[in-house]
Amino acid sequence: MAEWHAQLMANIENGDVATFNDAKWDPASWPDPARVVGTIEGPRGALGHWITIKNGVIANYQAVVPTTWNAGPMDERGQHGPYEATLMFGHHLAIPDQPLEALRSIHSFDHCMARAAHVFGPRASLS
Secondary structure, eight states: OHHHHHHHHHHHTOOOOOOSSSGSGGGGSSSSSEEEEEEEEEEEEEEEEEEETTTTTTEEEEEHHHHHHHHHOOOTTSOOOOHHHHHSOOOOOOSSTSHHHHHHHHHOOOHHHHHHHHOOOTOOOOO
């Protein structure tokens, strides 16, 4: 990163303020099939996008988002994921019939996931 930053600063000092190669922006210049990967590390974790374009159409698109890593369930060694562990071990509800605190705990990991969480009682069935 330090090397890339130094290259960026040198480019800017020399008047090069381009943010992308616009020659590669034209789909007519892309190979067929075109494969594109974009990755970045964000505040909540790693984010990756993989795209395959065939005949000018998206043939495959895959995104691995921070929630995929963070909300994972039990791993192959039997260790619970962070969300599970937080709710299973030592988490007590002040008002058991209003389990908003459980959602707040999940929200502390991932603000998106708490909006998608559903709360079931101990005898609830998903079927």
